[in-house]
Amino acid sequence: MKQSSSFSILEREQTISCLREEVFDVIVIGGGITGSGIALDAISRGLKVAMVDRKDFASGTSSRSGKLIHGGLKYLQNYDFSVVKETGSEREIVYNNALHLVYPIKMNFPLIKKESYNLFTLKVGLTLYDRLAGVKKDERHKIYGKKKTLQNEPLFNENTVKGSGVYVEYRTDDSRLTMEVAKTASAKGAVIINYAEMTEFLKSEEGKLSGILVKDHINGTTFSIYGKHIVNAAGPWVDIVRKKDRPISGKYMILAKGIHIVFDREALPVQSSIYFQHKGRMIAVIPVGNRTYVGSTESLYEEDMDDIQVNLSEVNYLLGCLKDMFPSIQLSVDDILSSWAGIRPLIGENGKSPAELSRHDEIFESDSGLITIAGGKLTGYRKMAERVMQYIQKKNNQAQTPSKTDQLKLTGSHFYSERDLLNYVDTLSRQYQNLGLTDEEINRYVFRYGSNTEILLATISSFQHITDKEQRNIVGELTYTVNHEMVSSLSDFYDRRTSYLLFDLEKVKRTLDVVTTELATILNWTEEKTLEEKRFMQYLINKALSFKEGVTKRD
Structure with a gap:
């Protein structure tokens, strides 16, 4: 199989020729972190892999997250211990495999009057978090009283803050992490292309999937890709893809929208990253270089998925949270230097709000053979990929084997410390x-x-x-x-x-x-x-x- 040696738009015709000529073991629809992770896992197992995205890599949820590789402290409140355990251990792997993109930060979690955490529950929560997440000894949490807390962060509201816990999280560039995963898969032999939309499924006489029809949005041509297994990893768009196969029944996607707003660091000069509760909701304040970004809201979303707007009401909500947390800082809409909005797919379950729904991922298959992976979160992309590939192994009556990507350095991360x-x-x-x-x-x-x-x-x-x-x-x-x-x-x-x-x-x-x-x-x-x-x-x-x-x- 001839293919481009570079990951370049200038080699597009050669890439399309590869996609036309080969019969792949796995075709992945969706070039976000989930799809890219599946492509990397599959190619590392020696399979022939193709991946397409109708837009650019990470152009959906994977470039609009809170940009944290975190161990899932917030999920302790929902007793999602398995999520905390898995994401806690996974973040260490992601860190080691992408040292230039994932870095540890001190996260300050203040105790606030009338919020759900008190000194005892925070101590228990962080201790459980350290153990479940396998946190290294030198990175384990510390608890501080009010006086030391206000010394650590003078901007805190002294009338409401009672103490704090400090623990380690990891910050990342989500879109670049996705890019490096996709590039690594490509370097190992996966045939990957952006701006190539799956428009319809190709099926055998028995109604089983045999490939996809793809429209190239760069030059307007249409071509077919054939493969043995097709994985729908389109994130918030998985239901749109599923509808091209069969009418949707059973599980469905609920979309939760989040926004972030960006300030000059001098306008919001926090001493470290902060994660605080405001009327039960979790708000992050993250300094990065000469900027500080704040988010996220979480609300139901039923509007245009391809052009997600930041609402003034959401901005005012975050400004209100900041005013309560940092009363000496006067911020207004005019201080905002940039913003972003994104949607995440949660698996629909009647009677639950987005804040209550679990971030567990799930795999389901249609009777024509379309494998869909839905839900999940950035930190767990490797394990999601592993589960998809083990599902395919089981379907093929093969022994289920673990992923080989846990020790695989991503392109650009040839560092060991x-x-x-x-x-x-x-x-x-x-x-x-x-x-x-x-x-x-x-x-x-x-x-x-x-x-x-x-x-x-x-x-x-x-x-x-x-x-x-x-x-x-x-x-x-x-x-x-x-x-x-x-x-x-x-x-x-x-x-x-x-x-x-x-x-x-x-x-x-x-x-x-x-x-x-x-x-x-x-x-x-x-x-x-x-x-x-x-x-x-x-x-x-x-x-x-x-x-x-x-x-x-x-x-």
């Missing part, structure tokens, strides 16, 4: 002194691209003729992502590959013209296509700062 990572930053700083990059700039690149940063910096070096440093860097970064990360649109680059849309809108505005011109040249866009892309990017910029009027339907 944090020291390795920091030494790499130092090496690159010396090697690329001619670029005039600060250590902080190189550090940011390394914590985005990992051990591939050297290729990125070499690419930036090839644009030395661009005298404006920011423009030179952004054109180099764009070129790298086109050649190695299948970027084919402005939003691929600014949103999911770099997160500039979420955390540095001003940079997006400053560089949009030069990036548009460069990408249009690389991809031979027509003038009409170029204007369409630029208009859409302007829409996304405005959307990040505009909040829809209306009432949010809370659970």
Whole structure:
């Protein structure tokens, strides 16, 4: 099977030829973290694997999460001990396999008057959490009284905060984690493509699935992919995919919407990450670089799944939570630098609100053979993939074997310790002194691209003729992502590959013209296509700062 050696839009025709010619063992529909994880697990078992996504990788839920690889402390309240145990152990694996993307942070959990946790229950909860999650000795929780709590975080409301617990969580870049998983699967032989929509299922005379019909949204052509097993891993869209096979019966998806808002770090200068209760709901305040983001709300969602808006009522709700928690900080809508909204699929169960529904994943199969994986969460993507592959093994009357990905370093993560990572930053700083990059700039690149940063910096070096440093860097970064990360649109680059849309809108505005011109040249866009892309990017910029009027339907 011939296939592209690079993960690039420029090799698209070769990729499509591979998809047309091969009969695959597993076809995965959906290029989020779940689908990418299944593709990686399957290819690591020596199977022939194809994966398609109708949009870009991680363009749904997998780029709009709270960006935490967490052990599931909140699930203790619902007595979901198995979720806490599994995700707690999984986060250590994800951390070791993607050191440049997953990093430990201290999480401050304040005890607040009239909320459900008190000193005793918090101590019991965190102790149970440490044990279930297999937390390392030096990372186990600490409990503090009111005085020490206010010293640790002077912004807390001294009238309501009674104490705190501090424990370790892990922060990540969800869209880049998805990208690295997909790239690793591709490097091992999986044939993967974005902007390729499954439009209908192909079936045998007996009504069993034999493949899918796919529309290429880049060039408008349609082609078929044939395979022995088809896995629907479309996240919130799984029911839409299922309806193309059979009318839905039994389990169904309930969509829960969450939003996050972003502030300048100076406007919300918390000392560490904070996870607090507000009238029973959990709110996270996470500093990252020179920004602090806050979320999430959780509400039922029944509107357009492809254009999810942040409601003003949701923003005001979060602002109210912040005012109660940090009374000395005066924040308003005008202080928001960006925002994002996403939906997560929960498995429908009558009589339960989104906040009560478990994050357990489930697998179910139609009589035509479509295997659907639904529910779950970012941290558990590897175990979800393992369960799908074991389901297929059982279906094939094979012995069920564990995943081989627990020791598999993702592309860009050829490091064995944090020291390795920091030494790499130092090496690159010396090697690329001619670029005039600060250590902080190189550090940011390394914590985005990992051990591939050297290729990125070499690419930036090839644009030395661009005298404006920011423009030179952004054109180099764009070129790298086109050649190695299948970027084919402005939003691929600014949103999911770099997160500039979420955390540095001003940079997006400053560089949009030069990036548009460069990408249009690389991809031979027509003038009409170029204007369409630029208009859409302007829409996304405005959307990040505009909040829809209306009432949010809370659970």
